Amino acid sequence: MTATLRSPRVIAVEQTLALAARSVRNTAREPGAWVPSIIFPLLMAAIYSAQFARATALPGFPEVDSFLQFILPAAILQGVSFNAGEAGSAMATDLQTGFFDRLAMSPSGRMSIFVGRLAGAATFSALLAATLVVVFWLAGAPVKGGVLAALAVVVISSLLALGIGGFSLAVGIRTGSTEATQAMFPLTFVMIFVSSAFFPTELMTGWYQQAAEINPFTLIVNPTRRIAIDGFDLSDFGQAVGVSLLVAAVSLGLSLMAYRARLRRS
Amino acid sequence: MDRTPLTTKATPVVARGLVRRFGDLVAVDGIDLEVAEGEVFGFLGPNGAGKSTTVRMLVTLLSPSAGTAEVAGFDVAREPNEVRRRIGVALQDAAIDPLMTGNELLRLQAIMHGLGGREAQRRCAELLERVGLTAAGDRRVGQYSGGMRRRLDLALALIHRPEVLFLDEPTTGLDPTSRQAVWEEVRLLNDEGTTVFLTTQYLEEADQLAGRIAIIDGGRIVREGDPATLKEAVGDPTLRLEVADGSNLDDAKAILETFGPPRPARVGRVAIGLRGGTAALATVIRALDDAGITVGHVEVDSPSLDDVFADATGRRLEGAGE
Amino acid sequence: MSAPTVQRSQPEVVTGVVPSLPVFGALMQRALRRFVRIPSLVVPTVVMPLFFITAFTGSFDGVSRIDGYPTDRLVNWVAAFAVLQSSAFAGIGAAAIMANDLENRFIDRLMVSPLRRSIVVLGPLGQAAVRALIPTSVVLLVAVAKGATLPGGVAGLAMVYLGGMGMAVVMGALGVGVVLMIGNIRAMAIVQVFGFVVLFPSTGQVPVQLMEGWLATVARYNPATALLATTRQGFLGPVTWSETWPGLLVLVVSSVLFGAFAVRQLQRLSR
Numbered sequence: 001m002t003a004t005l006r007s008p009r010v011i012a013v014e015q016t017l018a019l020a021a022r023s024v025r026n027t028a029r030e031p032g033a034w035v036p037s038i039i040f041p042l043l044m045a046a047i048y049s050a051q052f053a054r055a056t057a058l059p060g061f062p063e064v065d066s067f068l069q070f071i072l073p074a075a076i077l078q079g080v081s082f083n084a085g086e087a088g089s090a091m092a093t094d095l096q097t098g099f100f101d102r103l104a105m106s107p108s109g110r111m112s113i114f115v116g117r118l119a120g121a122a123t124f125s126a127l128l129a130a131t132l133v134v135v136f137w138l139a140g141a142p143v144k145g146g147v148l149a150a151l152a153v154v155v156i157s158s159l160l161a162l163g164i165g166g167f168s169l170a171v172g173i174r175t176g177s178t179e180a181t182q183a184m185f186p187l188t189f190v191m192i193f194v195s196s197a198f199f200p201t202e203l204m205t206g207w208y209q210q211a212a213e214i215n216p217f218t219l220i221v222n223p224t225r226r227i228a229i230d231g232f233d234l235s236d237f238g239q240a241v242g243v244s245l246l247v248a249a250v251s252l253g254l255s256l257m258a259y260r261a262r263l264r265r266s
Numbered sequence: 267m268d269r270t271p272l273t274t275k276a277t278p279v280v281a282r283g284l285v286r287r288f289g290d291l292v293a294v295d296g297i298d299l300e301v302a303e304g305e306v307f308g309f310l311g312p313n314g315a316g317k318s319t320t321v322r323m324l325v326t327l328l329s330p331s332a333g334t335a336e337v338a339g340f341d342v343a344r345e346p347n348e349v350r351r352r353i354g355v356a357l358q359d360a361a362i363d364p365l366m367t368g369n370e371l372l373r374l375q376a377i378m379h380g381l382g383g384r385e386a387q388r389r390c391a392e393l394l395e396r397v398g399l400t401a402a403g404d405r406r407v408g409q410y411s412g413g414m415r416r417r418l419d420l421a422l423a424l425i426h427r428p429e430v431l432f433l434d435e436p437t438t439g440l441d442p443t444s445r446q447a448v449w450e451e452v453r454l455l456n457d458e459g460t461t462v463f464l465t466t467q468y469l470e471e472a473d474q475l476a477g478r479i480a481i482i483d484g485g486r487i488v489r490e491g492d493p494a495t496l497k498e499a500v501g502d503p504t505l506r507l508e509v510a511d512g513s514n515l516d517d518a519k520a521i522l523e524t525f526g527p528p529r530p531a532r533v534g535r536v537a538i539g540l541r542g543g544t545a546a547l548a549t550v551i552r553a554l555d556d557a558g559i560t561v562g563h564v565e566v567d568s569p570s571l572d573d574v575f576a577d578a579t580g581r582r583l584e585g586a587g588e
Numbered sequence: 589m590s591a592p593t594v595q596r597s598q599p600e601v602v603t604g605v606v607p608s609l610p611v612f613g614a615l616m617q618r619a620l621r622r623f624v625r626i627p628s629l630v631v632p633t634v635v636m637p638l639f640f641i642t643a644f645t646g647s648f649d650g651v652s653r654i655d656g657y658p659t660d661r662l663v664n665w666v667a668a669f670a671v672l673q674s675s676a677f678a679g680i681g682a683a684a685i686m687a688n689d690l691e692n693r694f695i696d697r698l699m700v701s702p703l704r705r706s707i708v709v710l711g712p713l714g715q716a717a718v719r720a721l722i723p724t725s726v727v728l729l730v731a732v733a734k735g736a737t738l739p740g741g742v743a744g745l746a747m748v749y750l751g752g753m754g755m756a757v758v759m760g761a762l763g764v765g766v767v768l769m770i771g772n773i774r775a776m777a778i779v780q781v782f783g784f785v786v787l788f789p790s791t792g793q794v795p796v797q798l799m800e801g802w803l804a805t806v807a808r809y810n811p812a813t814a815l816l817a818t819t820r821q822g823f824l825g826p827v828t829w830s831e832t833w834p835g836l837l838v839l840v841v842s843s844v845l846f847g848a849f850a851v852r853q854l855q856r857l858s859r
Contacts, residue, residue: 050799050801050803051793051800052651052793053798054655058654061650190643193646198648199647199648203649203650204646204650205649208647327699327858328859347604347702350700350701355696357696357697359696361693361697363622363688364692365621366621370618377614378614378698379606379701
């Protein structure tokens, strides 16, 4: 057997890649899983940019060419959360079918299960973000900073998927129920609403404004939006990537905790 | 044909050339049935034979693709509500809402059959008592055992005192004790005059309960009649015999074969198809005795319904399905 | 209710379907009982409207400062939208009853009873209407807390409840129909998307005058806009017939259409 001669690290990487590929493949095979994550954000963006067009003239609204331009990060955020939220459901299914147990018994360890799943979500989110950037460009709201800025937006989007996917994984592992994991989605939706995604926090008031300002989504959306509108900026990129990674680390930690709790229970 | 009915009541179930197709699949392929008043009619067949589809047509849940059926004197397709008023139905899955209590379900069922007020209340209490669920009446059905559910289902089917009771596999999945309880209840109901149409995949159930049975296979009725006659029709019972030490088996064989054709038997035994059935047994023993042969062991196996089924279909029912 | 005359079980006498009113009452009672007995159904019915009214007013607070916005309090405009959105969800939830009945075959029990088929559909719809009282009231309470003055008075309040309950019935009927057509609970997601797609391109958040291009046209002819106007009378007042009848018409026509669709799907079960 050659497997015993290769280092566990190599096996882990291979397994992670295989699992990532599997998760991308499974998503692609089920149009019901990804079509809404493109159509839905586009629909919201179209409606909001038509009904809030005049809001861009309000004092306090950031300098933008159009509301459509403003709302690009929101569309991406929505699409990513739609899609990455499925990671947990898929994990719950793996738990139910016993596929998870089979993986967990393999030599490469558990991390590859999580990382593989999340890498799949990240890959898909990058594709999704790239698609949305192109559609917005065709609709007259290009990323101003050119290819580099657009690339930065795509990178941030895929990191964002790690965080959102990680939380969904944690719930999926903890509950082992696809239904409970899907019930998470409205919560993500609320989080997106109470952020700067659809409207600038500068124009909000009271506790709602305060809540929106400390929302991690705001901390990721704002620099991403500046990159899309004004062009690539290293400190903005750093902030968006930093916060995304932080969220991802926390959520992955929660997933591992949920996993350990599950091992203790069974 | 004689136009004046013999009794005032119509024949409980009459089906003529009943067919049900699902796309290309013919689930029920031209069935003729007649169930007489006051009998327990057993509809026996393996899973997928077309039992449930037939029942669903008779109880107005499914329209026939061809043919006609009358239940309690009304056409199932043209006057479904008349049929519904006169039948009680307990379907295979015990269609029950787990969030409701037994009492609530009975009350709902009463209202859905036009019973209200005191009468309904009295009837619900009476039926709960009858199926032994009075104590569980206020518990949610979701907490009931399989047997309790079936009993409740039976009570629900009886709320409006139906003329014909349809029971679709009433004991499938039940433990032996619960099965006995359901059987007792069916017998009691029949004694009270209710006509029962029962489908089952259990030979014993058909044997125990039904006065007349029809065997369905592949959507067609392959045998029909009362169980005893059907079994007899399959042929003579098998007689197997061993002789005691000191007696000659070949001698015994020679004598036995004057009473019926030989049948395969294991070494040390002789078997024949006993002409004249069990009644001929005494004569056989006497003949052996007269020849000085001492019988060591003798057994006579009557044909079972499974033999009837095997004879009709070339397959065995027992052990299949589940 | 007085007890009806006792009917002895003489099958020769009773014919046809049983009287519909008691059956409707019993089926609606069953549907409501189901709602109260599943906490996971109650919670979203309260939380959804809270979220909608809070998010619509919180996120887009600045919108009311746009020149030409019809009211200086955003809540007066978007509360009707929150009422319809959350009532739509409550109504679709009623279709879950049908999905459940299909799953555990309770539907067979209903179908072998001598009932008018339409009653089987009306039971869940009655529940939808009653259930919509919750989100409608929640939105009203939050709106008042946010400074809505309800100048429409009692008549205005009636319009708010009419809008909410009507919306729930319409979406419930569609939900029941689609559930029966598709045969499982997945149908609910389809109806939710449909509800969203119809409700969003409307005057829910801004009036037609402030919209650009295609949306202005869509919103103007969107039936949801008429229903919003009817409902909004409770928050902007006064109640007038000219603002009431279009929404009423939308409710009547769509509930009859979707209701007929649902009954048709129900009849299809036995084919």
